[in-house]
Amino acid sequence: xKIRKIIDKQIHEIEFLKIAQLEKKLINNISxxxxxxxxxxxxxxxxxxxxxxxxxKRCIVIKGHERIKNIQNYSSLIEKIIKLGVQRKTIIYSxxxxxxxxxxxxxxxxxxxxxxxxxxxxSLLAMVDSSIGGKTGINSKFGKNLIGTFYLPKKVFIxxxxxxxxxxxxxxxxxxxxxxxxxxxxxxxHKLLIKGxxxxxxxxxxxxxxxxxxxxxxxxxxxxxxxxxxxxxxxHTIGHAIENSNFYxxxxxxxxxxxxxxxxxxxxxxxxxxxxxxxxxxIEILKKYNLxxxxxxxxxxxxxxxxxxxxAFDKKVINEDVNIVLIGKNGGFVxxxxxxxxxxxxxQIK
Numbered sequence: 616x617k618i619r620k621i622i623d624k625q626i627h628e629i630e631f632l633k634i635a636q637l638e639k640k641l642i643n644n645i646s647x648x649x650x651x652x653x654x655x656x657x658x659x660x661x662x663x664x665x666x667x668x669x670x671x672k673r674c675i676v677i678k679g680h681e682r683i684k685n686i687q688n689y690s691s692l693i694e695k696i697i698k699l700g701v702q703r704k705t706i707i708y709s710x711x712x713x714x715x716x717x718x719x720x721x722x723x724x725x726x727x728x729x730x731x732x733x734x735x736x737x738s739l740l741a742m743v744d745s746s747i748g749g750k751t752g753i754n755s756k757f758g759k760n761l762i763g764t765f766y767l768p769k770k771v772f773i774x775x776x777x778x779x780x781x782x783x784x785x786x787x788x789x790x791x792x793x794x795x796x797x798x799x800x801x802x803x804x805h806k807l808l809i810k811g812x813x814x815x816x817x818x819x820x821x822x823x824x825x826x827x828x829x830x831x832x833x834x835x836x837x838x839x840x841x842x843x844x845x846x847x848x849x850x851h852t853i854g855h856a857i858e859n860s861n862f863y864x865x866x867x868x869x870x871x872x873x874x875x876x877x878x879x880x881x882x883x884x885x886x887x888x889x890x891x892x893x894x895x896x897x898i899e900i901l902k903k904y905n906l907x908x909x910x911x912x913x914x915x916x917x918x919x920x921x922x923x924x925x926x927a928f929d930k931k932v933i934n935e936d937v938n939i940v941l942i943g944k945n946g947g948f949v950x951x952x953x954x955x956x957x958x959x960x961x962x963q964i965k
Contacts, residue, residue, distance in 0.1 A: 618821065620828045622749060625767050627831075629747070629824060631817060634776040637735070638662050641708070645670065648702055652719050654679040654711030657737050657777070663710060673699065679715040681858070681869065684753040686762065693722055706731045706769065712738035712785070713745035713869065717760070720751030724766035731769040737777040739789025740870055743796075743823035746771045748831045748844075758928040759855045765834040775816045783905065788870025790904040791850075793819060795877060796826035798897070799849050799940075799947030808900055836931075836938075846947040848931060849940040850877035856925035857913045867913075874906035875913060882964050883957075884941040891944055914961065923958045 618629045632640065642665070645651070651670055655678045657663050667674050675695065677683060696707075707730060709719030716734055723732035736746040752763020778786065790808075797805035804822045829842055836845040854869075854876025861867045881897055884890035901908050914922065931938040936951045952960070 616821075618824060618828075620831070622767060622831055623833050627747070627749065627767050627771075628769075629771045629773060631773050631775075631821075634662060634774055637772055637774045638665070640772070641666065641735075642669070645706075645708065647673065648700070648704060649673060649706045649708060650675065650696055650699065650701065652677065652707065652709045652711070652715065652722075654715045654737065656712075657710060657780075660777070660780070677715065679711045680865070681714050681754070681759075684714055684718050684760075686753060686755075689718065689721065689753050692718070693726055696722065696726060701726060701730065703727055703730065706733055708733045708735065710735045710737060711741070712736070713741040716741055716745050717750070717752050717763070720749075720766055720768065721753055721763055723768075724751055724764040729766065732766070734768045734771045736771065736773065738781060738785050739778055739820075740785070740792055741789075742773050742775070742778075742820050743789060744792040744827065746773075747824055747827050748847075749834060754859075755928075758925060758930075759859050761928065761930065773820060775820065778816060784868065787905040788868050791870035791873045791877070791901075791906055793823050794897075794900055794904065794906075795847075795849050795873065796823050797900075798877070798881075798942055799826075799846055800829055801826045808904070811903060843949060845931065845938060845949045846940055849942065849947050850874070850880055852876065852926060852929060852931060852937060852939045853879045853914075853922070855929065856922045857910075859925050860913065860918065860921050871907050874901050874908070875910040877901075878908060879910060879914060879961075879964060880939065881942055883939070883960055884943065886960060886963060887941065887950075889941050889943040889948075889950075914964065916962070919958060919961050922961070923954060926957065927954055 616631045620627045651674045653676045655676050707723040709716050723730050734746045736742045749765050749767040751766050752760040755761040797808055830844050830847050836843050850873045854873040858872035881894045898908050938949050940947050941950045
């Protein structure tokens with residue numbers, strides 16, 4: 616099955632494949648001029664072993680982690696790729712989670728002023744979020760994803776068979792983004808998650824992708840649009856600040872930081888009288904999918920000044936305001952809040 620979406624007059628194509636179909640497509644299409652970038656976590660996969668064996672001189676293996684997304688690593692990798700030899704017809708194939716996809720997309724967008732990128736996301740989070748929409752990037756010491764481009768992959772091949780060997784913690788991180796979609800847009804997805812049925816994972820992934828597609832008809836965030844890309848940032852303003860303050864240590868993964876960010880941003884929605892319901896339903900669904908709910912280590916009187924400094928460098932800050940996504944009775948919307956007022960609001964959260 617294929618899903619297509621036009622973004623800024625470009626076709627964004629996602630194709631769902633079984634592992635045997637994916638193997639046939641890759642073996643038949645990858646050439647000796649292409650570059651293959653693999654997450655070291657998946658090198659024991661049978662398909663990946665075959666590709667490593669067939670194209671040994673064109674493969675790069677790195678350990679996917681938020682810490683690989685830095686300017687030094689980008690510089691080292693792009694020089695390595697150039698040394699291997701690239702042409703304008705070179706395609707970069709990336710196999711891994713969101714961090715590897717972000718970095719590979721940025722490499723593809725900047726080498727020779729842009730070569731084609733084919734993504735094979737192997738984590739749930741990458742399948743439902745980071746492989747969709749064309750954002751690429753690396754981190755600055757001042758904040759997450761502050762260096763990057765908008766660059767659509769040529770294709771995204773989604774094979775849920777990769778999830779069979781994914782650790783439970785990584786599955787949970789993917790569900791953080793799925794839960795986000797269920798809050799900002801998809802009632803059908805919300806019902807599926809509440810029911811907790813063992814639905815076809817492909818159905819959950821497709822519903823999540825279609826939810827994201829609702830907000831990405833163009834690259835930039837048109838804040839006044841009810842379908843603004845900015846609404847996808849629910850949970851991410853505070854979540855990214857928590858993640859960055861934690862120096863991207865393995866004890867707190869991206870999806871886990873977003874889980875805490877969603878709780879806090881929903882509490883802000885409630886404090887400002889936009890969210891009329893109890894936040895307990897969010898707490899329960901996060902617990903159901905093994906996501907953290909205790910933010911006391913990251914949000915307290917001592918840490919709030921540091922979080923505010925991180926938020927001040929966020930891409931969503933304009934002058935002295937931060938555009939934060941809140942939840943109202945009709946779903947997600949963008950709210951402009953003075954940074955100093957946000958500090959005061961955070962101090963009210965218990």
